Amino acid sequence: xxxxxxxxxxxxxxxxxxxxxxxxxxxxxxxxxxxxxxxxxxxxxxxxxxxxxxxxxxxxxxxxxxxxxxxxxxxxxxxxxxxxxxxxxxxxxxxxxxxxxxxxxxxxxxxxxxxxxxxxxxxxxxxxxxxxxxxxxxxxxxxxxxxxxxxxxxxxxxxxxxxxxxxxxxxxxxxxxxxxxxxxxxxxxxxxxxxxxxxxxxxxxxxxxxxxxxxxxxxxxxxxxxxxxxxxxxxxxxxxxxxxxxxxxxxxxxxxxxxxxxxxxxxxxxxxxxxxxxxxxxxxxxxxxxxxxxxxxxxxxxxxxxxxxxxxxxxx
Amino acid sequence: xxxxxxxxxxxxxxxxxxxxxxxxxxxxxxxxxxxxxxxxxxxxxxxxxxxxxxxxxxxxxxxxxxxxxxxxxxxxxxxxxxxxxxxxxxxxxxxxxxxxxxxxxxxxxxxxxxxxxxxxxxxxxxxxxxxxxxxxxxxxxxxxxxxxxxxxxxxxxxxxxxxxxxxxxxxxxxxxxxxxxxxxxxxxxxxxxxxxxxxxxxxxxxxxxxxxxxxxxxxxxxxxxxxxxxxxxxxxxxxxxxxxxxxxxxxxxxxxxxxxxxxxxxxxxxxxxxxxxxxxxxxxxxxxxxxxxxxxxxxxxxxxxxxxxxxxxxxx
Numbered sequence: 001x002x003x004x005x006x007x008x009x010x011x012x013x014x015x016x017x018x019x020x021x022x023x024x025x026x027x028x029x030x031x032x033x034x035x036x037x038x039x040x041x042x043x044x045x046x047x048x049x050x051x052x053x054x055x056x057x058x059x060x061x062x063x064x065x066x067x068x069x070x071x072x073x074x075x076x077x078x079x080x081x082x083x084x085x086x087x088x089x090x091x092x093x094x095x096x097x098x099x100x101x102x103x104x105x106x107x108x109x110x111x112x113x114x115x116x117x118x119x120x121x122x123x124x125x126x127x128x129x130x131x132x133x134x135x136x137x138x139x140x141x142x143x144x145x146x147x148x149x150x151x152x153x154x155x156x157x158x159x160x161x162x163x164x165x166x167x168x169x170x171x172x173x174x175x176x177x178x179x180x181x182x183x184x185x186x187x188x189x190x191x192x193x194x195x196x197x198x199x200x201x202x203x204x205x206x207x208x209x210x211x212x213x214x215x216x217x218x219x220x221x222x223x224x225x226x227x228x229x230x231x232x233x234x235x236x237x238x239x240x241x242x243x244x245x246x247x248x249x250x251x252x253x254x255x256x257x258x259x260x261x262x263x264x265x266x267x268x269x270x271x272x273x274x275x276x277x278x279x280x281x282x283x284x285x286x287x288x289x290x291x292x293x294x295x296x297x298x299x300x301x302x303x304x305x306x307x308x309x310x311x312x313x314x315x316x
Numbered sequence: 317x318x319x320x321x322x323x324x325x326x327x328x329x330x331x332x333x334x335x336x337x338x339x340x341x342x343x344x345x346x347x348x349x350x351x352x353x354x355x356x357x358x359x360x361x362x363x364x365x366x367x368x369x370x371x372x373x374x375x376x377x378x379x380x381x382x383x384x385x386x387x388x389x390x391x392x393x394x395x396x397x398x399x400x401x402x403x404x405x406x407x408x409x410x411x412x413x414x415x416x417x418x419x420x421x422x423x424x425x426x427x428x429x430x431x432x433x434x435x436x437x438x439x440x441x442x443x444x445x446x447x448x449x450x451x452x453x454x455x456x457x458x459x460x461x462x463x464x465x466x467x468x469x470x471x472x473x474x475x476x477x478x479x480x481x482x483x484x485x486x487x488x489x490x491x492x493x494x495x496x497x498x499x500x501x502x503x504x505x506x507x508x509x510x511x512x513x514x515x516x517x518x519x520x521x522x523x524x525x526x527x528x529x530x531x532x533x534x535x536x537x538x539x540x541x542x543x544x545x546x547x548x549x550x551x552x553x554x555x556x557x558x559x560x561x562x563x564x565x566x567x568x569x570x571x572x573x574x575x576x577x578x579x580x581x582x583x584x585x586x587x588x589x590x591x592x593x594x595x596x597x598x599x600x601x602x603x604x605x606x607x608x609x610x611x612x613x614x615x616x617x618x619x620x621x622x623x624x625x626x627x628x629x630x631x632x
Binding site for chain 2: 026028031032047048050052116271273274275277307311312314316
């Protein structure tokens, strides 16, 4: 278990350790998108990752970092989204009990996925307080260990492996764009870009309707997300204590985008890359559409974070 | 230019020749789909091919097979679908004029794609007679050479390269499932499975609402498609003269599927493989859903033919 910011060898070791349990996801390109935006874009497609998002990387790593007795007692988390599925899958794979607290209004498709992976679900009222209280109770009853979805160095090391794979395959990236929510993915991305790239600039992309990271960066301290409102439902959370210092040090800036651009970007990705993504994954391309980043003739890595979406809710 | 059924070396030569201009498309798998159907499925994803479908393989090969004088005079075809885009792109790439006859009711998205690739479009009434007449006129005016979308050995050789790639990567396939329309893709698939596989059984999958191939196989002669009715808009055409003998010899059977299964299969592919496909691509998985093929514990190749779809028309 890591107790400090992952170093270069921590990340390569993490990838070696989790590789048998995750996909080295494909990197897609589109001639037409490149010509639209005058750059070369490389989309790292974590929508094809196990359980449908990058979260499987961190979840597998966190489970593999537990001691024998911790494995027996199991793990717990509260999540309505991708981390619930990823942790249930990672735990189920190794026969570790996984206690997942989900709000009673969680989408049925996500509840079913967690069940399919063998997660033990406890429902609660859809407030953060109710979720934390329910989880607290389960942890004390069962002795299970809480795995935080992003404020955890093993999780950060796991998420960083997507960009390690990207940097190994595309060796001359100038910029990487990545969505920012709680900060697990972006902090891992920034670390790997720093260790394994050649002066890669990392830019975090955030919905204007959930711009707590943008405001935190300006203020120099974590400003919690209050009443966020965006279609990018993976990016509603507040920054983690362990994530923020990494972001401050290794991310060059945070840009915000509006909802229309997110939807346009999503549509472009469906039409041109022919892949199914969730709205959060479209936020970096939305920043490009809004012309917020100078990219001309550059090699641009874009992290597609996940593909878990209720198809009936596609906004076009 | 090939004047007879492509042989083994014709196909490897074709792949060498077209490789610089097309994608070696990814092969995707899904643990969940495998466990649902008790087999191992390998999806060859031609939805990621240039211009969005396998048609680019044949189109590029046909263009590369032309003489200097033919290249100057250009090429022509009538198509409302994927072949129009693929031929316009292949011709545009080599600065060859491409005359495309399209019905006046062709979807705008397809018309725009053909224009983007530099195709010269002539609109006509939406009947086969009007299309053939308009094309005939253009060919006689311009001296352009007609490239048939499937009844052409260079096209068949081009389409066969998808399965050559598949057999090189997955060396122990037992079965390949492939949609059947005019017969270009399935005849190429069957030839490559025969030459490069180890006793692979090839099964063609067809919508019951456009079952001319099924009926042709029973009758032992080509029975034209009359008033076909299916969501799988790439599979409306009648079998070609050059395709049918190959199908009779190398395809073990043709199975038909209903529309509900096609839509269910399409949804499963969007949800589980996270890829955007057109309805025709879902027809093989529909046959599996209908339990029409014995697959238990087998390694099953599935050709995903293309991903060109108007997103507003997704039926779920």
